[in-house]
Every structure is written in structure tokens, then in C-alpha cells.
Amino acid sequence: MQPADVTIVGFGPGQWSKLTLEVHDLLLQADRIYTRDPLSWEVLRELKARGKNVISLSSLYLLGLPVGELYDLMADVVARSALRYGPLVYALPGNPLVFEFATLLVRRRALALGLSCTIVEGMSCLEAMFVANNIDPGFGLQILNLVDFETKPRLIASVATLMFQVGAPRHVFHDQSEPDRCNLSWLRDRLIELDYPPEHKVFLLKPGEGGQQISVVGKVSRMERLKPYLNSMCTLYIPPNWIVT
Ligand SMILES: C[S@@+](CC[C@H](N)C(=O)[O-])C[C@H]1O[C@@H](n2cnc3c(N)ncnc32)[C@H](O)[C@@H]1O
Numbered sequence: 662m663q664p665a666d667v668t669i670v671g672f673g674p675g676q677w678s679k680l681t682l683e684v685h686d687l688l689l690q691a692d693r694i695y696t697r698d699p700l701s702w703e704v705l706r707e708l709k710a711r712g713k714n715v716i717s718l719s720s721l722y723l724l725g726l727p728v729g730e731l732y733d734l735m736a737d738v739v740a741r742s743a744l745r746y747g748p749l750v751y752a753l754p755g756n757p758l759v760f761e762f763a764t765l766l767v768r769r770r771a772l773a774l775g776l777s778c779t780i781v782e783g784m785s786c787l788e789a790m791f792v793a794n795n796i797d798p799g800f801g802l803q804i805l806n807l808v809d810f811e812t813k814p815r816l817i818a819s820v821a822t823l824m825f826q827v828g829a830p831r832h833v834f835h836d837q838s839e840p841d842r843c844n845l846s847w848l849r850d851r852l853i854e855l856d857y858p859p860e861h862k863v864f865l866l867k868p869g870e871g872g873q874q875i876s877v878v879g880k881v882s883r884m885e886r887l888k889p890y891l892n893s894m895c896t897l898y899i900p901p902n903w904i905v906t
Contacts, residue, residue, distance in 0.1 A: 666743045666776035671756040671783025672704045675872025691750040695739050703872050732763040740770040756785035793874035814851045822899040828891045846885040857881045857902050864898040
């Protein structure tokens with residue numbers, strides 16, 4: 662593939678072995694690789710070990726800007742760097758268009774500066790979660806994130822659910838009336854209102870140290886007990902309410 666000025670790639674769930682061949686080649690050919698994430702992902706560490714110039718923008722989070730402003734700034738840094746120093750690769754975890762609002766900001770900023778921009782898919786965490794937890798979306802699946810669910814708490818309880826971003830920080834939520842409330846205890850109350858049986862099992866899913874899938878089981882009525890395992894990379898899998906788990 663002919664590289665664009667800005668090539669946005671998905672590097673998969675984190676392990677080197679889960680890169681697509683296409684993204685592997687683009688990463689190894691790139692002069693400069695930008696990433697929003699810290700360099701802790703195995704893929705990024707492997708690229709550094711192979712002598713690649715990998716630049717993490719993660720310290721920009723320390724500026725404490727509202728998310729929208731922060732992502733505009735990151736998009737500007739990436740696009741201006743391509744304008745000034747030539748083609749680059751912007752590498753994001755998973756698939757760059759799965760829960761990655763910043764991807765379209767980067768593309769928009771690049772195009773506004775007269776640069777070309779391509780997006781190349783990687784394997785998203787969805788595939789890893791499907792395989793590790795025997796989830797077949799063919800039986801029906803609702804995929805949403807907790808931040809949107811908070812503004813419209815509706816679900817079809819008879820259909821399996823993957824609730825992304827269950828570990829999102831409280832300050833990104835619309836309702837600021839209970840700043841210390843744990844996301845999981847708030848979600849527990851909504852699931853009970855939505856008629857999930859209190860003993861219904863739920864699974865907190867996240868990547869482990871090496872990027873492998875981790876799953877911690879809990880129950881709807883005692884979901885807050887999963888709090889010690891909660892971090893910003895967690896998704897809650899809620900099987901359909903009719904299933905005996
Ligand atoms: C900003 S999104 C990035 C998703 C990514 N673009 C992808 O395709 O995998 C981050 C959210 O994805 C979910 N996530 C990412 N990796 C995960 C994993 N290995 N297991 C469970 N959820 C994961 C979590 O809900 C996390 O809050």
C-alpha cells in the first residue's frame with residue numbers, strides 16, 4: 662500500500678501476534694509512529710525494540726483539558742507533524758473506528774491542512790472478547806458505552822450486552838450529583854430497574870499485562886464488588902437475562 666501523509670492504523674488488542682500483516686508492514690516502514698496511548702502495549706514496546714521512532718502523546722492527558730479539547734489538540738499535533746516532517750503513521754489500539762472518536766478528528770484535521778489520510782483496520786477488542794467469552798453476535802448483541810447509557814439508560818434485557826468504558830472517570834458523566842459514586846453501583850441499580858435477576862452473572866472484561874483477555878465474574882446485585890478490578894480498559898459483558906450462566 663502507498664503510504665498517505667497520515668495513515669491511521671489499528672494495532673489490535675495489544676499483542677504483537679495479533680497485528681494484521683498489513684498493519685505490521687505499515688508500522689515497520691514508517692519513519693515516525695505517533696500514538697495516543699502510553700508505550701506499555703506489547704506492540705509499541707516491540708516497535709521500540711526494533712528501533713522504530715514511536716512517539717506517545719499520552720502525557721498531553723496531564724494538561725487536564727476537557728476530552729473534546731484534548732483530542733482536538735492531539736489531532737492538530739499529528740496533522741501538523743505530518744505537514745512539517747512528512748508522512749507518519751498514527752497507531753491506535755484495536756480498530757481505529759471502534760469507539761475511537763479521535764480518529765475522525767485526526768482525519769478531518771489532516772484533510773483541512775491539505776494532507777492525504779487513510780484508515781487501516783486492525784483487530785478490535787471485540788474479536789478478543791467474543792472468543793474469550795463464547796459470544797457470538799449472531800445471537801444478537803447490544804454494544805454501547807456507559808457514558809451514553811447514562812444519558813439514556815435503556816437496554817433490551819433479553820439481548821446480550823457489551824457495555825464499554827465502564828471504568829470511565831466520573832467527571833466525564835452528565836450527572837455530577839454523586840461525584841464519588843462507583844460506576845458499577847450506579848449500573849447495578851439501572852440493571853435491577855431493567856428487570857435483570859439479582860443473581861444474574863456479569864463479567865468484567867479487560868486486557869491483562871501481556872494483552873491477553875481477562876474475565877472476572879460477578880453478580881448483578883453485588884456488582885460493586887468488582888470495583889477492585891475496574892480500570893479504564895474495562896468492558897462489562899451482561900449475558901441476556903434468560904440465559905442460565
Ligand atoms: C477508546 S476504546 C478503544 C477500543 C479499540 N479501538 C478497539 O477497537 O479495541 C477503549 C475501551 O475499549 C474497551 N476495551 C479495550 N480493550 C479491551 C479488552 N481487551 N477487553 C475488554 N475491553 C476492552 C474498554 O471498554 C475501553 O474502555
